[in-house]
Amino acid sequence: MGRPKALIIGSGIGGLTSAAMLAQTKDYDVSVYERMSFAGGRFTQHDHDGFQIPTGAVHMIPHGKKGPFANLILGSRKRGGLDLSRHGVDFIPTTNFACQIKGGRLYQAKNAFGVLPWFPISDMVNLTRLLSKRAKMPIVGETENGKTWLSKRFSKEFVNFLDSFSNFAVSLRFEQMPATSVIRMLQNSFWSDKPHIPKGGCKGVIDGLRKDLKENGARVKLSTEITEILPGSAEESTKDNEFCVGIRRRGRDSSIWVGADAIIHNGGHPNLLKVLSDDFEVKEEITEQVNNTQAVGGIGFCFALKENVPHQGSGVTVLPEIDRVGGYVIPSFSDPSLAPQGQHLMITHQYVPSSDVKSEIEKGREELYEAIPWLSDYGEEICVHSYHRNWPCNRAPQGSELPADIGIEGIRLVGDGVKSHGWMMIEGISSNISNVVNEIKKEI
Ligand SMILES: Cc1cc2nc3c(=O)[nH]c(=O)nc-3n(C[C@H](O)[C@H](O)[C@H](O)COP(=O)(O)OP(=O)(O)OC[C@H]3O[C@@H](n4cnc5c(N)ncnc54)[C@H](O)[C@@H]3O)c2cc1C
Incomplete structure (x- = not known):
């Protein structure tokens, strides 16, 4: 008997980090299967004439060097991290904690409390209360939404500012989220570091993970889709394994079978349920919860900016006076390698309240030119992405x-x-990664 086989479905950031954690132990034979022709899922980029155009993430690490992502990626192995700085992975701070454009004017805050002078003094008092309050856990059957909760305590301007940030960050407005989630999200944001940019963009992290996987003998197979998961006993060749997994190379009609003793699925619950055979029983309440959960969409524009653009900084900039677009970032002010020399890359994000994506794109475009006074003189649209269905926000x-x-x-x-x-x-x-990996380790 060789080492137990851990099979990871999907090479998104969740799949690659869990694969790396298992591979570092050297106790498992780790393989990652990815149906796309590139690794990284929605956390990488493609080069377009020197602009590093994201497949999803706008090159932001929300809580910088003090959040769970930094602990996982840069933390020492003794503390449960992957220690990827050994492979050149690093995070660069944004120039500001946050910015906003209001009435055509740019406001910039160096740190979390730098935003408070933009709002009435009562907001400062209430924010201190919110931050000192013990973080609330989710309440079953919670009825109050985040907007109602915040509107009772903060000025309209402050709620609008935070709500635009939420639109930019999670593609949802506060009224679409339970109050306890909003409270906890704000506590985490204000308590943490300013956002950082991964050196070399999101792909810098993915490249570091791939080096680590290679160093520890794990394989990443691209253009290979997992089509079915059966009990190991289903095939002679996998009878000594817990699972028999169907894998299909792109362009082939049929799958071949590989054995696995543990599976980590990175492609979302509906995709896992689709490939699980009837031999496995999933509780009805879970199937129902999955069926009732809708992925969240979004739209993002990429602009090429002239070097002398009036906004010289990489802080997340929210646009509270417009409805669709939450904000933008210009990450090349922290890492110039994300744009060609002498230019900058600006990436926007907006939520999508209707199913008419074409009209949502048009509205977003109009709003951007309306809210950002310098955009028409200094920016040129490179592309627009719509994120939905199997590639959502x-x-x-x-x-x-x-x-x-x-x-x-x-x-x-x-x-x-x-x-x-x-x-x-x-x-x-x-x-969540350490918990999942620890549970898997206990089970195989
Ligand atoms: C527009 C946008 C902007 C964002 N900006 C940021 C940001 O700046 N900062 C931030 O922290 N987050 C950001 N996010 C969120 C972040 O990008 C995602 O949450 C994260 O990348 C998702 O990672 P994941 O582990 O869920 O895997 P995913 O990226 O979803 O990858 C899953 C992979 O699994 C593969 N797969 C699925 N099913 C199968 C199968 N059956 N067989 C083989 N492979 C399969 C898929 O092809 C995919 O590559 C943004 C997201 C979007 C869309």
């Missing part, structure tokens, strides 16, 4: 996360369908 809306364990021993999920309470984006994904 969030596989589960913030505050409606799904369980990592669907009740089948040896199978777990990672990724943005299973973030921890109140942790957003990759911070939420990372805060």
